[in-house]
Amino acid sequence: MRFGVVVFPGSNCDHDAWYAVSQNLGHQAEFIWHDSASLSNVDAVILPGGFSYGDYLRCGAIAKFSPVMKAVRKFADEGGPVLGICNGFQILVESGFLPGALLRNRDLRFVCRDVTLRIETTNSPFTCAAAKGQLMRVPVAHGEGCYFADERTLDQLEAEDRVIVRYLDNPNGSLRNIAGICSERRNVMGMMPHPERASDVLLGSTEGRVILESMIASMAGHLGARQ
Amino acid sequence: MSTLPPQEMEKVRAILKREPNETELGIFNVMWSEHCSYKSSRLHLKKLPTKNARVLVGPGENAGIIDIGDNVAVAFKIESHNHPSFIEPFQGAATGVGGILRDIFTMGARPIAVMDAIRFGPLDDPEHGERNKRIVTGVVEGIAHYGNCFGVPTVGGETQFEACYNGNPLVNVFALGIFKHDEIFFGKATGIGNPVIYVGAKTGRDGIQGASMASEEFSEESKSKRPNVQVGDPFMEKLLLEACLEAMHTGAIVGIQDMGAAGLTCSTCEMGSRAGTGLDVDLKFVPQRETGMTPYEIMLSESQERMLLVAEKGREEEVFRVFRKWGLDAVTVGTVTDTGKLIVRNHGAIVVDIPNAELADEAPLYDRPHGVRPYRTAPMEAPKFQSKDLKADLLTLLASGDLCSKRWIWQQYDYTVRTNTLAGPGGDAAIVRVKDTNTSIAMSLDGNGRYCMLDPREGTKLLVAECCRNLSTVGAEPVAATNNLNFGNPERPEIMAQLVESIEGLGEACTHFGTPITGGNVSLYNETLGEAIWPTPVIGIVGLMKTAAPVTIPFKNEGRTVILLGGYGSVDDVRFGGTQYAKAVLKTVWGLPPALDMDYEKRVHTAIREVVQQGHAESSHDVGAGGLAVALAECCSLGIGAAVEVKTSMRPEFALFHEGPSRVLVSTATPEAVEQIAAQNKIECVRLGVTLKEQLRIDGLLECSVKQLQQVWEKSFEEMLQPAHV
Secondary structure (H helix, E strand, O other): OEEEEEEOOOEOOHHHHHHHHHHHOOOEEEEEEOOOOOOOOOOEEEEOOEOHHHHOOOOOOOHHHOOHHHHHHHHHHOOOOEEEEOHHHHHHHHOOOOOOEEEOOOOOOOEEEEEEEEEOOOOOOOOOOOOOOOEEEEEEEEOOOEEEOOHHHHHHHHHOOOEEEEEOOOOOOOHHHEEEEEOOOOOEEEEOOOHHHHOEHHHOEOOOHHHHHHHHHHHHHHHHHHO | OOOOOHHHHHHHHHHHOOOOOHHHHHHHHHHOOHHHHOOOOHHHHOOOOOOOOOEEEOEOEOOEEEEOOOOEEEEEEEEEOHHHHHHOHHHHHHHHHHHHHHHHHOOOOEEEEEEEEEEEOOOOOOOOHHHHHHHHHHHHHHHHHHHHHHOOOEEEEEEEEOHHHOOOOEEEEEEEEEEEHHHOOOOOOOOOOOEEEEEEOOEOOOOOOHHHHOOOOEOHHHHHHHHHOOOOOHHHHHHHHHHHHHHHHOOOEEEEEEOOOOHHHHHHHHHHHHHOOEEEEEHHHOOEOOOOOOHHHHHHOOOOOEEEEEEOOOOHHHHHHHHHHOOOEEEEEEEEEOOOEEEEEEOOEEEEEEEHHHHHHOOOOOOOOOOOOOOOOOOOOOOOOOOOOHHHHHHHHHHOOOOOOOHHHHOOOOOOOOOOEEEOOOOOOEEEEOOOOOEEEEEEEEEOHHHHHHOHHHHHHHHHHHHHHHHHHOOOEEEEEEEEEEOOOOOOHHHHHHHHHHHHHHHHHHHHHOOOEEEEEEEOOOEEOOEEOOOEEEEEEEEEEEOOOOOOOOOOOOOOEEEEEOOOOOOOOHHHOOOHHHHHHOOOOOOOOOOOOHHHHHHHHHHHHHHHHOOOOOEEEEOOOOHHHHHHHHOOOOOEEEEEOOOOOOOHHHHHHOOOOOOEEEEEOOHHHHHHHHHHOOOOEEEEEEEEEOEEEEOOOEEEEHHHHHHHHHHHHHHHHOOOOO
């Protein structure tokens, strides 16, 4: 499988995502510079964490105007899997791929720690290799990760089984403990926690791998179906 | 606008053979400031050991560099940003992080870890408590803001409180980066005719004369110096990092230096003086974000996120292409010449004409008087005291500002970015792995103003010992050091005596433990309204180990043997006076710091390294501030406690709380193996007891639930930060 990791000016988890995919999981990963008009021939896209464009104005607000986002839009419209992690989630929300907003953390401070997530559904290319209710210990590191949406949107997300992961120990005040959601078509997911930081035995947890492994399994399934 | 002491003014006239103009005077003033020239400390810094087989680059460059094998080198250094952090805590601390990061990547290394040693006035200080809280909050947010956005993990540090920092907090930032041996760059302007290129942020009026400000005592006027504090933009710095490293890979760059203290002035004359060349630059090319700036202002601006580089003539476009990609300014501002002079023009007209070598290297050197006893503010004799309740004493210590958990602070730092952090904040030493090798780097920062006030020489030796012990506790071998010497006004002999004693102690200890000093920073004039801080050297030591899952502080399992490697140590009335017990429980300080036997200490380091490396330690923790009881309590943070017996003839307060060095607490399933290693290294080894559920019991002395210990230790800091009266 070939993953494309988009690099915006200010991305700083791009290398971590690249390392998890290529070194921890043994798949191909390449960087895609933000002003590229195409994604070449990648099978999946990761929008990594960081502070794209310094997160000036609002987190992710400027990145949505990057040329590469048009290509990402086209890729997603064609059903390609897109995973936004942390700042990547913020960019997906700002770009309208996903509903809601990410506000400053409840206590107004940046928070870096391990959290426990529960996988709420396996009906997504990001969790298909997991078990429903499976717990995973992964780090968060963000200042603006408090997921917010109006009641109707939240109800809709729940009704459509689009809340993919939830915090058991909510670190930021996210409504309904939401840590990650997917798009209507289910092929675009945003999450604040960092599965790529929990993919290496040496770092104390490999429980984040299941997200990337699901993507790989789902793509393999698709390719198989196509053949 | 600028002034120099009369004798230095004479020297300027002798160098120029005429009167300097205002811009030249400003340049001399800043280059010959204490901050840039080390004029009071240079003479004594020469006494420090600076070499061993691993040291590739020692003091004098932007950072020291050591070899760690596999063709990988490590650049690291510590720097202070004390004065700016008092005037404007958030930006002062943020730009402190930015400055040291540039020191690392200007040499070609990618920063992979940051640590901070920060010191403030007490949060419950009756007069300054509320201000201290604002400073703590601002400094922590500033460090978090800059490091998190830049994308470097802040993996550890230390936070302490003393009244002497009420008007003069200390913010010392350590950074470490890695690169290949053939990727090292120096700040040298070589190659006559090569273009001098300015890259990065535009120049504004911020931070003008910051280096000079950092070389003065604080007075009431200092509050009006807020405009002297620079404003940081970590996003710009991240772009600058990526662009610089990419530009270095083109092979077109021959020398590069960041514009830190004294900005364009320092970078031009130092790059010229290191290469024995001259530089001829015209200020009309310098990107400016304000209009009407004078040559004086442009030369002395300390605007952040700027670099000066020298490229190979004819290959400018290769460099420009990289900076355009990252959206950064890059313009040729001048050329390297063979005159040895710094020539600065303003639209062609010469405004500065100074010989580089004299400016950079012939700075005044002072042998300040120091033939008196170092200044100390404590009596030698111990007061009479008797504990009423040892458990209450332990809880008081665990809740105290110095010893309580600093989770509130380090949780605001991204310590896992770059996926290298094997052991982050809260441990004895932080550990980051080096990808694609089997090596990990451990690092620790240590300082103790109280010990050093009581005895600067012995206090400093104890710091080096503790720092090396912290590294050994996680299984790493200490290899090289950096230091940040925070002192008062060196023109006062009793302060100068502290500095000299401390440097000599540092030299002795670093020689003994095999950790040469590869660079560092001296911050003097840390005084406010005539009141000096306690002498506060901060030591940062780097150690190496094989990459492996880290051994951490907390007890992991019940039924393990608890061992005190190194034994009970020794203490007497006088040497108990510098302890946290004296400070937090008895609210006083006296006497001398603990006694240190460096030979014994080193054997303890060897032993604990062997114990950890051979897999005998399930947990391992240095016995430091607060003594044995506090160390035991800290081992209980995962909910496993212990029942131990302390069999010594010492009085209970000493047995539980003395801070004698050379001791490490280990929990193990293989106690015989640990004892054997101890015997081989000729050190004492005491079986204290066993780990168990939920209780910490020290036979006959105190008993406490682990839950209570945890609650007090974890919650104290946030409670202390609450405003006093709401």
